[in-house]
């Protein structure tokens with residue numbers, strides 16, 4: 094599915110300083126019953142965001158009006174567990190275009206890249222600095238520059254570079270997806286199929 | 292050239308290498324189910340593309356299905372809608388579909404091997420992270436997202452950077468009552484839930500060589516819980532015996548050709564890994580988890596670790612214990628249990644039910660326990676009946692349900708209520724995984740059986756002859 098091009102993103106951020114956030118928390122299984130990709134943002138972090146009577150939990154960062162922005166900052170090992178792409182859809186649908194953490198689970202990272210959310214991995218020290226800065230001032234802005242592969246905390250001016258392979262980078266910069274690429278080399282794939290024994 | 296098993300299979304499937312990017316990676320066999328495929332089919336429709344190789348995709352309904360009264364229409368309209376979408380999409384694109392009630396229906400990772408869809412040296416993907424199960428046969432198998440499901444449907448390829456390689460050796464002999472589930476939970480407790488992120492694992496050594504195919508499936512299944520993309524075990528005589536003659540296994544001359552290839556599928560003696568671990572089998576006890584991720588496990592006779600002793604995230608650790616209602620330093624033995632779930636692609640095969648029955652035989656289900664025994668497939672269900680296991684279960688006060696994922700992810704009605712404790716043979720003890728507010732203790736079928744008949748966490752060795 095096509096998504097918007099990503100170049101430079103500069104916004105404030107929501108902090109979620111919990112480690113090992115798994116995709117069952119990002120979107121619980123009971124919300125996976127849709128046959129269309131619509132409305133998943135409403136149930137992002139459902140059981141952390143709402144009580145069982147559907148009233149919002151006031152202390153959860155996503156419910157706290159002092160936070161805003163298009164960047165989600167999460168604790169180490171973000172997105173572990175289930176492969177459900179719905180987790181990345183929910184993150185996107187809520188309005189996030191970037192998740193920053195000191196470590197990502199593989200499948201979630203890949204899913205994000207496929208749906209137009211940029212996963213940015215930084216050092217644990219820098220991550221803690223960012224959490225601290227947001228706590229001190231929720232309007233603190235973070236600048237993510239994909240072209241130059243840098244992330245900067247504007248309040249301190251501190252910056253780190255992050256990794257992304259050049260193919261995925263081009264895709265994100267241009268809003269292309271893998272299917273566009275694969276469709277273009279279908280002939281080559283069809284030749285390859287003939288060599289498979291089973 | 293010295294290569295690992297993983298290299299041999301991976302390299303044989305690279306259609307094209309992209310400079311500074313992923314490999315265009317060919318998929319031999321693709322499994323789909325009702326939850327992660329509908330949006331992929333919708334994508335095909337929007338782009339106006341057909342499925343390129345419909346014979347390489349297999350559909351089964353499992354994630355979101357009731358485990359009682361499957362002959363009746365599915366009550367939940369959203370679930371019914373997903374099941375209908377799977378059926379219609381399969382039909383429209385010429386994909387084989389095993390819907391509810393079909394004799395080959397069951398959990399996707401149980402029916403794949405049962406029907407010979409899973410083969411050594413193959414690449415297998417599915418929109419479910421426990422696709423790693425199929426690695427037990429020497430296949431490269433891993434879970435993918437829905438965008439990738441769409442890629443496989445449309446071009447039979449995905450874009451994948453090649454993971455790094457890890458080998459985990461376990462040497463020596465396993466202790467009594469230590470099952471493949473315990474071996475896996477032990478490894479995860481040692482490596483943590485992110486210890487193998489970025490790697491593909493090969494399991495090697497005495498313990499895996501001696502392990503049954505079903506046991507190997509349990510171990511490979513849980514590879515994802517330490518962050519690995521997948522895990523695999525070199526195929527051997529046991530593997531070939533298991534797959535021979537199954538529905539989609541090559542036959543006749545094709546079998547002979549395949550066998551010649553399959554016999555080359557092992558890691559060369561001088562091949563190297565990016566990381567290697569060796570553990571002693573004798574250190575492993577029957578395991579149980581006490582927290583909210585599968586890395587929070589310990590030998591059943593141990594005490595819950597102090598937060599000072601845990602490596603990462605003291606605050607997260609304490610939050611996890613408080614969710615579970617447990618204290619640091621406590622023993623798990625004797626903790627009250629409300630539910631027992633035996634099933635899932637981790638432990639829902641015939642050997643798991645034999646194992647469970649070996650302990651409940653001649654005993655009675657504890658009154659405080661609700662037990663859900665859910666076979667992984669109709670074939671497993673049939674075998675439970677044939678072998679007389681059903682009689683043992685019934686005599687002990689248990690009932691058997693119909694196949695599906697059930698309380699493994701609790702999308703259907705099999706939900707553990709808030710605050711209740713379940714000993715579960717499945718794979719994830721995340722907050723709310725088995726229902727909002729549910730508390731899960733992961734364990735083997737033996738530990739589940741001991742809990743089911745005593746109503747509390749009990750060392751199964753006390754109940755074994």
Ligand code: SF4
Pocket residue numbers: 353354398399400419420421635636637695696699700717718
């Ligand atoms: S049993 Fe659980 S892990 Fe296995 S396929 Fe079903 S939902 Fe996934």
